[in-house]
Amino acid sequence: MAVLQFSFPPVAGNTRRRHQICASADRQALFSRIAPVYDNLNDVFSLGQHRIWKRMAVSWSGAKEGSNVLDLCCGSGDLAFLLSEKVGLHGQVIGLDFSREQLMVASSRQRSRSKACYRNLKWVEGDAVDLPFPDCHFDAITMGYGLRNVIDKYKAMKEVRRVLKQGSKASILDFNKSTDGFRTSFQGLIIDNLIVPVAAGYGLSEEYQYLKRSIQEFLTGEELEHLALEAGFSSAKHFEVGGGLMGNLVATR
């Protein structure tokens, strides 16, 4: 496999790295460290495919013109911007994340874009397991590459259900923890031989090594469906996308 040569300045920040990134505060710090380069690396690692998967996630959420929607673990805002275009000026989008640095990037991107519809988009710093919204408030919820990083996934799913209107959907996109041995090995190869070396060019190899562990510790599609039903959703279906490397859970309240 050809080695991709990249030359980038290392990301400034705390030089102490924890070996096991397990506590919520550690994960928050991790995403804050990668915030400056997160968007660029997503494009590099997925060869731009993440944009397609995110459009699919928005479509599955059922968000439409005039909808009131929430993007959880919004990061730098990719899904939130797509939702903003979808719901238009008569709708509203809130992007919530626990990393202030990621929200600063999102807010900066919003200011630099000229589309009028982005006026419907607001940012909130918050925790997916303690949502600052009333019951039955949103017409649709999306979460992209966030649930895998939440320590208490059951509590997060309970909160997602609580703030959704009856009959509305949550569309949750993430890496697929496959039960297929070949796919799992292929995923691991990509991470070890492409993602981590490229991230190392930014001084972020440990942060992206976390990615492999987090997928190993994640739930399979079937387990995610079960989790959603346990959390009180009336139905849940997991779809594999991206050749099975990614998955999208669609849960209906």
Add this chain to the structure above:
Amino acid sequence: MVRANRVVEISKTLSEILVCPLSKQPLRVCEKSNSLISDAIGVSFPIVDGIPCLVPKDGKIIEAEVSRDGDSANTKRRYHQDGTGGS
């Protein structure tokens, strides 16, 4: 309304939606401290560059005296500069 300082206020729409992340009770905007107050649990959450910070650990327990002062005229809803105005 033009303000001389750098405090960036949150929008009226947002301030009406948000609730305390712990008690799920309504929040009120405190102009004096540029924060959102949860009277239910006596905690204030900061607003930084117009972004409300509602991670539970961001909350600060407020003293009873400050809480009473917060009920004075200084505690009013502030609206973003969107042309609709407010007091």
